[in-house]
Amino acid sequence: MSKKISILLIALLSFGKIVAQDSALDKMAMEICEYFNKNEKEFKDMSTSDLTAKLGVQMVQTYLKYKDELAKEGINYDLTKGRAEGEKMGAKVGVSMIKFCPDILMAIAGDEVYEDENEVVESYLEGTLKKVSGQDLYVVEIKDTDGKTQKFVWLTNFEGSDRLINLGNDVTGTKVGVSYTNLEYFSPKLKEYIVRKKITRLEFL
Structure with a gap:
């Protein structure tokens, strides 16, 4: 998870509770949150990089599951285009996940919240x-x-x-x-x- 996403998490959380909407994006976010909650013990001792990899896999799988519904909402990503497209999707889903499991996202962000300003981007x-x-x-x-x-x-x-x-x-x-x-x-x-x-x-x- 990039530094920008980590900072965004903190900023959004400071505004308090966000009201969830029954959208395809929210369904996708809820499903990912449920996956991490159910497997909490397995992920407890994982490194930040391993957790980030797990999150990426879940995002791709749930995106493919809800792809048609997301398209109806004007949300389309071509994951064959490489990392940049995946990061765009991850940023949008991450914001939605804050509604349902902010603690999980902060755990995945780990030390990246405090990354040096001189990091290579x-x-x-x-x-x-x-x-x-x-x-x-x-x-x-x-x-x-x-x-x-x-x-x-x-x-x-x-x-x-x-x-x-x-x-x-x-x-x-x-x-x-x-x-x-x-x-x-x-x-x-x-x-x-x-x-x-x-x-x-x-x-x-």
């Missing part, structure tokens, strides 16, 4: 590859869904890099989803710190 966007250029350092250019060209530095091995290498010069127009982190480093030329987007994973859509 991974972001995600989709678009089409334009080109890969550079000599000692490769820069991957992607045209995002808004038509803006985004540049990413290729510094380390990442999931999807082998396929990108195999594409060679035939990258233009390939649809991808890219996960990245912001990397700050000192530029001797500019004599100041600058931020670049570092690729951590590349999905071919």
Whole structure:
């Protein structure tokens, strides 16, 4: 569970009791809460990361169960698009779960509520590859869904890099989803710190 979700939990809880509504989202949230309540003893000694993984699995399973009802309420998620879409769903379901089992959510959040402000945050966007250029350092250019060209530095091995290498010069127009982190480093030329987007994973859509 991300830091943003953990902070959101605390903020919403401060407003007191939230009145539940009989919506598909609430049914989904209630079912997940019931699952954790019934298996409380099993989860008692689990780490935060293991509990988060369990929560993710339950969210996906219940989403698929109520997918048609959720669609009627205008709630749709394409879980084949990767982590970003799953995080959107998790944030929405998490807010609804606060109505039924806030204690469970806070237990799952664990120490992440108190994470350092300098934590590394991974972001995600989709678009089409334009080109890969550079000599000692490769820069991957992607045209995002808004038509803006985004540049990413290729510094380390990442999931999807082998396929990108195999594409060679035939990258233009390939649809991808890219996960990245912001990397700050000192530029001797500019004599100041600058931020670049570092690729951590590349999905071919």
